[in-house]
Amino acid sequence: MKELLYGAAYYDEYMPYDRVEQDMAMMEKAGMNVIRIAESTWSTWEKREGEFDFTSLHRMLDAAKRHHISVIVGTPTYAIPSWLADKADDILALTHSGPGIYGHRQNMDITNPIYLQYAERMIRKLMEEVCDEPHVIGFQLDNETKAYDTCGPRAQEMFVESLKQKYPDLDAFNHAFGLDYWSNRVDDWAHFPDIRGTINGSLAAEYAAFSRGLVTDFLKWQAAIVAEYKRPDQFITQNFDYDWDARRGGLGLQPEVDQFAAAEAVTIAGCDIYHPNAQDLTGAEITVLGNISRGLKSDNYLVLETEAQGNLGWLPYPGQLRLCAYSHVANGANMVEYWHWHSIHNAIESYWKGVLSHDLQENETYRECAIVGNEWKRIGQHLVNLKKDNRVAIVADSRSNTGLIQFPMDTEDTHGYNRVLRWLADALYRLNIEFDVIPAQAEYLSRYEIVLLPALYSAKEEYLQALSDYVKDGGHLIATFKSAFANEQIKIYADRQPHILHEALGIHYDQFTFPKNVEVAFHEKSGAAREWMEMVFADTAEVWSRYTHPVWNRYAAVTYNEFGKGSAMYLAAMFEDEVLEEVLSAFLHEINFAEPHKISFSNVRYPLVVKQGVNAASEQIVYVMNFSDEEQTLAIPVEAKELLQNQTIASGEQISIQPWDLKILRIC
Amino acid sequence: MKELLYGAAYYDEYMPYDRVEQDMAMMEKAGMNVIRIAESTWSTWEKREGEFDFTSLHRMLDAAKRHHISVIVGTPTYAIPSWLADKADDILALTHSGPGIYGHRQNMDITNPIYLQYAERMIRKLMEEVCDEPHVIGFQLDNETKAYDTCGPRAQEMFVESLKQKYPDLDAFNHAFGLDYWSNRVDDWAHFPDIRGTINGSLAAEYAAFSRGLVTDFLKWQAAIVAEYKRPDQFITQNFDYDWDARRGGLGLQPEVDQFAAAEAVTIAGCDIYHPNAQDLTGAEITVLGNISRGLKSDNYLVLETEAQGNLGWLPYPGQLRLCAYSHVANGANMVEYWHWHSIHNAIESYWKGVLSHDLQENETYRECAIVGNEWKRIGQHLVNLKKDNRVAIVADSRSNTGLIQFPMDTEDTHGYNRVLRWLADALYRLNIEFDVIPAQAEYLSRYEIVLLPALYSAKEEYLQALSDYVKDGGHLIATFKSAFANEQIKIYADRQPHILHEALGIHYDQFTFPKNVEVAFHEKSGAAREWMEMVFADTAEVWSRYTHPVWNRYAAVTYNEFGKGSAMYLAAMFEDEVLEEVLSAFLHEINFAEPHKISFSNVRYPLVVKQGVNAASEQIVYVMNFSDEEQTLAIPVEAKELLQNQTIASGEQISIQPWDLKILRIC
Amino acid sequence: MKELLYGAAYYDEYMPYDRVEQDMAMMEKAGMNVIRIAESTWSTWEKREGEFDFTSLHRMLDAAKRHHISVIVGTPTYAIPSWLADKADDILALTHSGPGIYGHRQNMDITNPIYLQYAERMIRKLMEEVCDEPHVIGFQLDNETKAYDTCGPRAQEMFVESLKQKYPDLDAFNHAFGLDYWSNRVDDWAHFPDIRGTINGSLAAEYAAFSRGLVTDFLKWQAAIVAEYKRPDQFITQNFDYDWDARRGGLGLQPEVDQFAAAEAVTIAGCDIYHPNAQDLTGAEITVLGNISRGLKSDNYLVLETEAQGNLGWLPYPGQLRLCAYSHVANGANMVEYWHWHSIHNAIESYWKGVLSHDLQENETYRECAIVGNEWKRIGQHLVNLKKDNRVAIVADSRSNTGLIQFPMDTEDTHGYNRVLRWLADALYRLNIEFDVIPAQAEYLSRYEIVLLPALYSAKEEYLQALSDYVKDGGHLIATFKSAFANEQIKIYADRQPHILHEALGIHYDQFTFPKNVEVAFHEKSGAAREWMEMVFADTAEVWSRYTHPVWNRYAAVTYNEFGKGSAMYLAAMFEDEVLEEVLSAFLHEINFAEPHKISFSNVRYPLVVKQGVNAASEQIVYVMNFSDEEQTLAIPVEAKELLQNQTIASGEQISIQPWDLKILRIC
Helix, strand or coil: CCCCEEEEECCHHHCCCCCHHHHHHHHHHCCCCEEEECCCCHHHHCCECCECCCHHHHHHHHHHHHCCCEEEEECCCCCCCHHHHCCCCCCECCECCECCCECECCCECCCCHHHHHHHHHHHHHHHHHHCCCCCEEEEECCCCCCCCCCCCHHHHHHHHHHHHHHCCCHHHHHHHCCCCHHHCCCCCHHHCCCHHHCCCHHHHHHHHHHHHHHHHHHHHHHHHHHHCCCCCCCEEECEECCEEECCCCEEECCCCCCHHHHHHHCCCEEEEECCCCHHHCCCHHHHHHHHHHHHHCCCCEEEEEEECCECCCCCCCCCHHHHHHHHHHHCCEEEEEEECCECCCCCCCCCCECCECCCCCCCHHHHHHHHHHHHHHHHHHHHCCCECCCCEEEECCHHHHHHHHHCCCCCCCCCHHHHHHHHHHHHHHHCCCCCEEECCCHHHHHHCCEEEECCCCECCHHHHHHHHHHHHCCCEEEEECCCCCECCCCCECCCCECCCHHHHHCEEECCEECCCCCEEEECCEEEECEEEEECEEECCCEEEEEEECCCHHHCEEEEEEEECCEEEEEECEECCHHHHHHHHHHHHHHCCCCCCCCCCCCCCCCCEEEEEEECCCCCEEEEEEECCCCCEEEECCCCEEECCCCEEECCCCEEEECCCCEEEEEEC | CCCCEEEEECCHHHCCCCCHHHHHHHHHHCCCCEEEECCCCHHHHEEECCEECCHHHHHHHHHHHHCCCEEEEECCCCCCCHHHHCCCCCCECCECCECCCECECCCECCCCHHHHHHHHHHHHHHHHHHCCCCCEEEEECCCCCCCCCCCCHHHHHHHHHHHHHHCCCHHHHHHHCCCCHHHCCCCCHHHCCCHHHCCCHHHHHHHHHHHHHHHHHHHHHHHHHHHCCCCCCCEEECEECCEEECCCCEEECCCCCCHHHHHHHCCCEEEEECCCCHHHCCCHHHHHHHHHHHHHCCCCEEEEEEECCECCCCCCCCCHHHHHHHHHHHCCEEEEEEECCECCCCCCCCCCECCECCCCCCCHHHHHHHHHHHHHHHHHHHHCCCECCCCEEEECCHHHHHHHHHCCCCCCCCCHHHHHHHHHHHHHHHCCCCCEEECCCHHHHHHCCEEEECCCCECCHHHHHHHHHHHHCCCEEEEECCCCCECCCCCECCCCECCCHHHHHCEEECCEECCCCCEEEECCEEEEEEEEEECEEECCCEEEEEEECCCHHHCEEEEEEEECCEEEEEECEEECHHHHHHHHHHHHHHCCCCCCCCCCCCCCCCCEEEEEEECCCCCEEEEEEECCCCCEEEECCCCEEECCCCEEECCCCEEEECCCCEEEEEEC | CCCCEEEEECCHHHCCCCCHHHHHHHHHHCCCCEEEECCCCHHHHEEECCEECCHHHHHHHHHHHHCCCEEEEECCCCCCCHHHHCCCCCCECCECCECCCECECCCECCCCHHHHHHHHHHHHHHHHHHCCCCCEEEEECCCCCCCCCCCCHHHHHHHHHHHHHHCCCHHHHHHHCCCCHHHCCCCCHHHCCCHHHCCCHHHHHHHHHHHHHHHHHHHHHHHHHHHCCCCCCCEEECEECCEEECCCCEEECCCCCCHHHHHHHCCCEEEEECCCCHHHCCCHHHHHHHHHHHHHCCCCEEEEEEECCECCCCCCCCCHHHHHHHHHHHCCEEEEEEECCECCCCCCCCCCECCECCCCCCCHHHHHHHHHHHHHHHHHHHHCCCECCCCEEEECCHHHHHHHHHCCCCCCCCCHHHHHHHHHHHHHHHCCCCCEEECCCHHHHHHCCEEEECCCCECCHHHHHHHHHHHHCCCEEEEECCCCCECCCCCECCCCECCCHHHHHCEEECCEECCCCCEEEECCEEEEEEEEEECEEECCCEEEEEEECCCHHHCEEEEEEEECCEEEEEECEEECHHHHHHHHHHHHHHCCCCCCCCCCCCCCCCCEEEEEEECCCCCEEEEEEECCCCCEEEECCCCEEECCCCEEECCCCEEEECCCCEEEEEEC
């Protein structure tokens, strides 16, 4: 990217009156230089079947051009016009809840040929209008695409066909999925029962994987159409989004999309990152979700949506909007784009507020954007295209995510996988250990000194063997409970657990329960175990902590094992964050972990957050951010230029950072 | 009304054996003089289609006559016979939940012509039987009528037709409702999407308003039929009921009926008022809901249903039944009728208990009724037709109620509007400020010195202008957060908020959030803000209180503004009741509010409740009621005759009132 | 039974690889001597319609025989093959939730003739294969059979037909069920409304009773088929299961089956008893549910399923598995069979773990089983066929259970009946009073000195009269609130309550409410009343406790009445367990209750649990069990031989019992 992009999603068609010229002027004044348009406009531009009218599109494009604002054009296929829904009974997806009803977005059947035919025509018409515009810099495919739980006859036939390919022998299929259970055997591919009724978690998981495949196929199909029109300098992206856990208020890996596979459809990764604000802002979501996005193409990424004022109750404190914008860029983002420019006056998202409130005037949020925009004009060239070289990686895996949805630890919810993922990832974040996120594929392992496995419930034997070899060859592995337990059809392995890895980990177990009145202690810290505990026997491993409990104290909660040239830690239960931080720190110390290519801020921890990398000019850039209500001080270990205030900092100098403020250091 | 009416709903048809003579004798002995009958008897009197048998009706009427009991006859149209449900697939309403199933009451489609035809025949047959009976004093139309969420094709066609009338131009309609959003545009009136799927809150709110119109039309249609038969001395009423908030255990404005409009169908307002008892009895529901009823025709009203023993867990303490009966009358009711005389031995309401328990014998409740009934025989002439002259009014608005159902403050519930209404109304109640309830119509304003606007979310510009002019001309306005925010299609106004009123209030805002760890303090009182807070800037207004919070303390929570000859207060958040009482008291003091035509009991507050008015003989009547478990004392400021004990009280005399007891003063 | 049976359900067809020989050897080594097979194998043995293959069956039978393991064969009819579900639209039951979908078990319509025809063929084929095997000792009919809420047209027609038989006169039927209410009258048997919509609790309860009848009929139909094949020495049983209350974590009487009636289909009673473990194990479920099972045929019974490792979070502490096994046998069970031998690697029950974990190796649970199995080989002849002679009985009644489902005390749940049943039963358990469970039939009463009536909501007049006569003739009755309130159609009795029993109890009441801030005190103990309280007037009864409350203290909470030669206690509210234990102890003392045929351990209470009986050799056997984490001591009042350690204990000797351990005394 030539420069940092800063802007907002823009919906001329939702405006109560014509403001496009005024809005573009306001954006330019705030230092904004990009908008995303068009992704929900199908009924606006094709009001009636076959009647296309792009007048308002060109009005928008022209105004943007006048104000030096680049444009990302979305294909408007995620929300269909009512006339299209009327074309056939199955345009809207038949789901586990039954037939669809028109009104909501993202409820069509993405395998429906009629839908696809009309969508293709719409995309082509739109591309013809915009592809030659010089300030159209790229295209977004659809919007937060999923398969929307389509379970219609067509999709199910496609699914059965895919099974037949994988399992030419029906008996082998029945055996692989354990379908003798409750007489669920399939006697004939032609009489495959409705998948919606299955009580077989393996079959349900396979359908979930098939559905993720539909998303990949759909995005590649769109990408191919767009590619026919786009210039070489124009990018293709998608705004991948994340799993929302309302109970915990957190986000994690999206179970409905295999983002690593789907990202093959795009030329640059993109994402939508939302998070709480005010007293609940930590920056952790920006980091872990941003790291997923950075991992999709192993490159910089675009934040296509993040909140300005956000949803009900999310109004940021002063300074937080700016701090978050920098935090995205510090993490490797090349764009921060708000959803959305203006708050909407009608319909379901009226209280998901934009930069402007409903009065459409300059306000506190706009003024804070203007600070960011104008700072980026000044110093953005130092910040754009920040490259990271991390030696720590977390494995994120869709099948394991599905595994813990089908077989949840806590039967009242389906976000267990992400709770474990976030448990590890957020601890690294608070320890200021920057990390990558990688898929469960062997070829990634050798790049890292430490690999963390949060609840890798479902794993192929080859991958588990690769992990074992990784340790033997000198790698360091940290695995949690519920890892290496089931195969890729989430059939539980029938031998010693954790399957294959028990050797590298030096432990085994076969029993587990819910921890009640159980604590895990390490060094000075102690706290309750929660959600899950395994009854681990240490074989060759050293026991770092046993459960604090009158009966279960015979079992290990944390173990450490040297295996070959490497070492492997096992966390047999989830426990308090503070204890985890102690355990991880001890592990890093034990293996003498160091990243000499980075500036080391020893003992600087959250709420001070350090992120660093190298820009295109090979400058080493370090962000130090204060995610708290209180002023923080720290010593800077090397001589540096602070870019925001353009001041020199001497090596060892103590600096202070205001609440929700930051320093950006260019290392001298 | 010639006398106070006291009685119960009576269901001869539900009796396990013939008791009508015995029951009427028991009622007469208890001083009861009215029953309501017939509203659920359709299948009893038309057992098979076209076979009418009114034997039991006349048996009831004859027995009532013998015991000097007047009768209100209900039209039996809210619960249909099974044979009628079988007439067509769409007799039962198609709702958001799908097709209906026979069994429940109030689930028919009130627009269905077959239903209407059979209902009309039933009403006419019944009227022929009863209209000439001298002791039949009036008629109740149907029962707690709603549109029962009818969304069938017929109703939706009627709805679309109504839209076409309002919006001859389809594009204008699409723009007014913001239907470009998520490609929801309607391309052709003939292809209007099923309203049940809409995610457009404006469209859903418009359908809700349309459905309220169906209720008004239905009641007027019934009233016209009844009017063909009724004598001039016979009244027509309906038992309007209220919104039930199970979480809070409270009641408020009914969102499914526009009671002010629907009341045009009746000659006297009626209502059903239920409330908790025992430790949870406050009398607040009796007051606020009674005030709504009194406002419907600006006249006395009938309590057609209130509980005797009530629902599970509502058994009143000794004295409470009597205190409530007086509280209704003190509020302007001319009738108190229990639901119902006897407890039912079968079916869903067996534990909604009547005056008599299932054993059908005299019991504690009956004996307490007998005290009331016989007291009213003695002193009722002083109590009936009590007229009130209040200078304070609260605006209650169906569209705003719907607005906060479509866009709730708290996404887990839909009673936010009523929580705000009750927050203001109950504070007035506890301060012993009697008030009227008025619709959002300009012509009512000039009658009052103070008008309160609880969350008037949806308002026409003309009304907002009228409110502004009201203040300018010397009125006093108290508006809360979420007022004047959206138009009547609940499209949010796109300029300075609160729309139009910001000038009279002297404030503006464009941001808001949930209050977390935020307090509002005033004078000596302080307490948590809850549910909602707006970031208010005072323009010309004086700030009476800012939020207590490290960041949000820049914003005003309570403001006071002088505008023209009047003044206007704004409450930017909901906060503790005690703080509200302080704020309201200060406002009253600031504007020198006084009601010289009433007896002033300074500093007498809940649990002592004072209600007053003037009877037909121009006597000034004052009730002083003790809504607590403890004896209370107060000084009576003027000479008075206490009616219950027939004693004279000297001016300034201290009197004491027993728990759940009262005094009724005729001022000398 | 010749010996105690000890084993597990065995599913060769669920195994990931062929282990049958290895598994049988492991079982034999552990002292196990029985397996249950086949009940979910339909699709395994009839993979395609009409193609039967029993190879794996015989492999299992042969291996079992080699290892001296007896086999119980289940008829595989509770989980149907997908090809059978495809035979007709109504093979799967139409329920209150609509049409079924294939996948789950126990969702077929057990009245469907096609299902029955195929099921019969399957049963006959299987019986032909197994009936001659000498080590096949018995047959289990189906599995935890219910009517699965079948509400299809066929079932409803059968229901209406049954009503017509009972009520030749339609008007009488309408009156009996109170169908005038809400115009619900049935005008013609031919137009009986869909039962699924009814709001009439009596009608719903009648349908529930009809559905229980379907279960009885179905089991008798299966039993007749099996009886055509079985040898005289082979038994027929069913694994009756219990009502699961997830909120309270407890079990109680199954509302969907009349187990007393259904047990006529079997030759020996069987049951599935599950319960929490670890910190939540009390042994109470084993006792109360075991007592129900023992009562079904007034004889020893089989525990066909109980957990080994159990469901999520149920892993037993060391010693608990063994203690539970003995507790079943001490209660009269002749078999303890785990569900199941091995943990399952696919599908919905993968985390309902068996004896073996997923690794299929010896583990902690297996080793504890082996202790039990080998102890039973040694001392089992003293333990088998233990006969009990109890003088205390609790009445358990399906109709009353349904009554409190239709009219719950606490509207948020439907387990109220079982909460009351368990309240009484568990108190007896903690007091070490062994009891029987009997149906509400007069002929059982005279066998007992004390009969307890937990919430006998629905009762025929004849039975109530029999209870009254029982007291008059010298019996002792303890009845709780909500007893004797409604008839068998759960129509509430319309005279003095408790109906008929008020005379024997010496009390009456007509009002009730929820207890808020109400306590019940007795002797030194006091605690909150909960769920329900009745306003009881003592007529001839002595008041043992009044409510502790400023207003409700006028009413009795506990009364005691002498009537004829007997006495009757009434508990008008539910209250704290400790208070109940005091009240029951006082009652026992008052009536001089004694069981001279048993060994008396005065003041030995839970967590020490005493169970006793007489074996076939007329030896008196006493179990003393420690259900706690702490060592307990007690004095043994008579000379005895301790069987486990083969030691003699002198009369009066103090012994100590380790946590979760036990002693078995053969009295000398």
